[in-house]
Amino acid sequence: MLSTSYRLKLEYICKCIIVGADVQLGDMIWAEKLAKVNRHAATMLRQARRKAENPDMEPGSMDDFLNQLDIGGIGNDAKGIRGFNSVDDIAEWFHQERPDDWRQRD
Numbered sequence: 760m761l762s763t764s765y766r767l768k769l770e771y772i773c774k775c776i777i778v779g780a781d782v783q784l785g786d787m788i789w790a791e792k793l794a795k796v797n798r799h800a801a802t803m804l805r806q807a808r809r810k811a812e813n814p815d816m817e818p819g820s821m822d823d824f825l826n827q828l829d830i831g832g833i834g835n836d837a838k839g840i841r842g843f844n845s846v847d848d849i850a851e852w853f854h855q856e857r858p859d860d861w862r863q864r865d
Contacts, residue, residue: 760799761799765793765800769800770803772804772807774807776804776807776810777811778811779811790804791804805829806829809826
């Protein structure tokens with residue numbers, strides 16, 4: 760649980776992220792460190808970044824719904840997940856060359 764002063768400071772930083780205002784480096788470092796140890800702070804930062812990435816997000820839209828549930832990524836490379844551009848990309852991913860012992864544990 761965040762203290763009132765931490766929550767208010769983080770809310771201010773998140774609002775700056777959403778509107779695209781400059782955030783001081785020290786404040787951003789503080790917010791990232793807090794997000795590493797506090798799940799609620801991490802959720803707040805992710806939601807703010809999603810709103811900044813999609814400024815046309817309307818209340819009640821599917822994007823807003825997914826953002827409120829904290830589902831989905833930020834950007835194309837969120838958490839190493841990338842989309843496929845064609846059917847060939849999907850087929851290539853499933854048919855990658857692997858050594859014979861790729862299923863064995865190290």
